[in-house]
Amino acid sequence: MLNTSPSPNTITIERLNKSYSDVKPGAAGSVHYIIKDIDLVVKGGEFFVLLGPSGCGKSTLLNMIAGFVSKTGGSLRVGDSEVDRPGKERAVVFQQADSSLFPWLTVRQNVEFGLKMKKIPKNERKDISDRYIRLVGLYGHENKFPRELSGGMKQRVQLARVLANDPAILLMDEPFGALDAMTRRIMQKELSQIWRETGKTVIFVTHDIQEALLLGERIAVMSTGPNARISSIYQVPLAYPRDPASTELNELQRRIQSHFDAELEGGMYP
């Protein structure tokens, strides 16, 4: 390694572990790994997808990067500093907007939440929230409460809310998983465009191969937990915006699908 100081939004993961033991401390017992010996470098500005079936530990890995879940071994660095708690540079977009948005605040107040915590003056807050409310296409809905919005609109609020804090890294945990297919497609397009405009690092968790291929520059395929690892990383050398019907994309989709099928035959799934 010649370059000793990585870019501030590079994520470096080395031999990362998350384990728990099922016996009383002191007694000899087995240790269970949710995540075992993961090595990964996500470059600044990259759109990186974690792909795997449910229960494979991809959300655990994301929560560890977010600083919500502590590691039991290895190292996890953002830029130069070891992650040990949540930080403003790592924004999280949750799968369930209903349990993460603040239902007692309007769309604008939700978007301004982080700015208000930083005690940014009101008129400045309004300028920033205006910009991101427009960016995610919620102009005209500023004074509505989350309960008055559709599922897709709520996820837009979540996106605007984290973007308003200008984080270097976006951590997204199946954010479109609960949306209908059409809304989902629109949200994928818009997210891809916002990423290209803002140049944020994105780590996106999904179990949908097509979604992974439409969005990601690289796709890490995770084996199923326990002992979850990254079994292989696929490069997606396709230009944006991507066409879900293109031959190249479908060819990659077949390759990744057969990867999962092979694991399935190998008896790795329960």
Place this chain on the structure above:
Amino acid sequence: MKLLHKKWVTIPLLWIITFIVWQAGAWIYGPEIIPGPAATWQGAQELLSDGSLMKYIGISFYRVFTGWALGSLLAIPIGLTIGKVTAIRVFAEPFLNFVRFIPPIAFITLFLVWFGIGEQSKIALIMYATLFIVIINTLTGVLAIEEDRIRSARSMGASEWQILLHVVIPATTPYIFTGIRLAMGTSYMAIIGAEMIAANEGVGFLIWNSRLYFRTDWIFVGLISLGLMGFLTDRIVGWLGSKLLFRYGVIHTTALRRR
């Protein structure tokens, strides 16, 4: 039977039936045992004319309101603290579940010894009646907060104090509100008991004192006054809650009844 779904039909109908049953009871058992509506009205006139009824209602209401408000103000921060701090909760929960089964009335004598025979002991009793309901509801509200909401605030840079102020308290508000509304009911129960045993004024005193003159009609007046006081305060509290706290998810129960 579409007519029975209309509020203006059901409520007068209910009252008419109540009055018929009441009057029938008076005819069957006689006015000493069950004073009828007319006898009760006359008793009420007597108590109203010398001003004692309104004075007693005022005094009982003052005691309930003061004790309830002070009790709630004390209980909310305690409930939030117990809910937020696991180390405190481990000790507090068994204690709460022990004490909350001791009814306020059981403390009357002790409170008289501790706080004297004046207003203090009555207000302390109502505070006691309010405290545990509000603490337990607040605590439940804190424990019911979605983890994602706290996490999202934390990852947007909120300090622990800001999380308490801007996430925990707003998210707990509907629970706190339910607690203080339920506590209003137990406060009335506690004050009547206290006024029966140790007071010279108040609706409880009226009900208890009427036995000396065998004025069952006055007892009825006292009971009806209590029902009205409770009903009105609950409606006012419910209405205020839905007006002021609607954005936190507080809903007036009458709004639930009809779409």
